[in-house]
Every structure is written in structure tokens, then in C-alpha cells.
Amino acid sequence: QSALxxxxxxxxxxxxxxxxxxxxxxxxxxGYNYVSWYQQHPDKAPKLMINDVSNRPSxxxxxxxxSKSGNTASLTISGLQAExxxxxxxxxxxxxxxYVFGTGTKVTVx
Amino acid sequence: EVQLxxxxxxxxxxxxxxxxxxxxxxxxxxxxxxxxVRQAPGKGLEWxxxxxxxxxxxxxxDSVKGRFxxxxxxxxxxxxxxMNSLRAEDTAVYYCARLPRHCSGGDCYGGYFDYWGQGTLxxxxx
Numbered sequence: 001q002s003a004l005x006x007x008x009x010x011x012x013x014x015x016x017x018x019x020x021x022x023x024x025x026x027x028x029x030x031g032y033n034y035v036s037w038y039q040q041h042p043d044k045a046p047k048l049m050i051n052d053v054s055n056r057p058s059x060x061x062x063x064x065x066x067s068k069s070g071n072t073a074s075l076t077i078s079g080l081q082a083e084x085x086x087x088x089x090x091x092x093x094x095x096x097x098x099y100v101f102g103t104g105t106k107v108t109v110x
Numbered sequence: 111e112v113q114l115x116x117x118x119x120x121x122x123x124x125x126x127x128x129x130x131x132x133x134x135x136x137x138x139x140x141x142x143x144x145x146x147v148r149q150a151p152g153k154g155l156e157w158x159x160x161x162x163x164x165x166x167x168x169x170x171x172d173s174v175k176g177r178f179x180x181x182x183x184x185x186x187x188x189x190x191x192x193m194n195s196l197r198a199e200d201t202a203v204y205y206c207a208r209l210p211r212h213c214s215g216g217d218c219y220g221g222y223f224d225y226w227g228q229g230t231l232x233x234x235x236x
């Protein structure tokens with residue numbers, strides 16, 4: 001199972017919006033509405049930000065939103081803040097009843 | 111409060127074995143599938159294995175299939191990962207994570223990792 005493809009880095013100024021893409025295949029991202037997104041700060045455990053493509057868990061800022069079109073899912077962070085600077089990973093359920101993560105995206109707040 | 115606490119990591123020689131444990135609390139353990147996810151130093155997340163709430167179904171990444179075994183003891187709220195024939199490329203921080211899945215008619219699928227432990231470091235080196 002190959003990792004889902006994410007851009008290595010995305011940057012933006014405070015207050016701006018950025019979007020991170022996550023591209024897979026019809027056997028994972030495109031085949032199921034089971035895409036999730038995780039935020040990871042240095043030396044910390046990952047934190048769930050979005051599940052099931054667009055559902056935001058309780059306690060997660062409404063500045064985070066998710067969507068999907070075909071084999072590509074996206075995470076949008078609006079009103080970018082300094083605390084959003086972190087690594088972000090997407091994940092998807094697959095047709096093999098397994099899971100796959102994305103390659104990861106480093107978000108930098110300029 | 112959901113808590114997951116991993117233990118058992120350490121330094122092991124190539125070809126050796128190690129068993130990781132994850133103590134769970136704050137939720138009805140046997141109602142949830144559980145998973146192991148690892149992260150090599152400076153690298154991204156890699157899904158390793160998952161197990162159903164009853165323990166009757168297990169799933170593995172191709173990279174560990176035949177070498178790693180996931181199990182659970184629902185009477186003790188414990189999750190385990192037995193790792194055999196370890197290789198240098200297995201060096202990583204190993205996280206246990208809760209895995210809520212969608213279940214219908216006895217079949218469960220999908221899901222996401224909603225709570226994570228702090229991780230335990232496994233180093234495979236001579």
C-alpha cells in the first residue's frame with residue numbers, strides 16, 4: 001500500500017487560508033468517505049482534526065475544515081494562527097481493510 | 111478521560127523480539143477496535159496493525175505481516191504488539207491509538223484514530 005501524496009510544505013501569513021491536498025486512488029481516498037486528518041507538533045503525539053472527510057471532533061477549532069473530490073481530499077485552515085504551525089497527515093481506510101497515511105505536510109506560519 | 115499508555119520499547123538487536131503494551135483507561139475498552147501506528151525518526155506516520163474490539167479480527171501492514179502479532183486482553187484493558195525478526199527499518203516511535211469504526215450487521219469498517227498514547231521508542235541496532 002503506497003502512502004497518500006501530500007505536498008511537503010505549505011505556508012501562509014497569519015489570518016490567511018491555506019489548503020493541504022491528499023491524493024490517493026479509488027482503492028482508498030476515492031472509494032470511501034473515511035478520510036481523516038491529524039495535526040502533530042514536534043515531539044508530540046498526533047491529534048485528530050477531521051474524521052470521515054469533513055466531520056470536526058468536539059474541541060477542534062472551526063477554522064479547520066475538510067472536503068473530498070474524487071481521489072483527492074483536502075484540509076483547509078482558515079484564519080491561520082501561529083499555533084497552527086505543525087505537521088499535518090491525512091489517512092484513509094482502504095479496500096484491503098487496512099489504513100494508509102499521507103506523506104505529511106509541514107505548515108509554516110510566516 | 112481517555113488515556114493510553116504505551117510501554118515496552120527499548121534497544122534490541124536485529125533479528126530480536128520485543129513486546130509492546132498499551133494500557134487503556136477512561137472508556138469501555140472492548141467496544142473499540144485498537145491500532146498501532148509508528149513513526150521512524152524524522153519521518154511520517156505509518157499504520158502498522160489493528161484489532162477488532164473482540165480480538166477476533168486482526169489486520170496488518172504488508173511491511174510487518176508475518177513478523178508482528180497484535181493482540182488484546184479485554185479483562186485487563188490491555189493492547190499488545192509482539193514484534194519478532196526485527197529489522198533496522200522497524201526503528202520508530204510506536205503509538206497505540208483508539209480506532210472507532212462504523213459497524214453494521216456485524217461488519218465493521220472505516221474509522222479513524224481519535225485518541226493516541228504518548229508513544230514508546232523501539233531501536234533496532236547492533
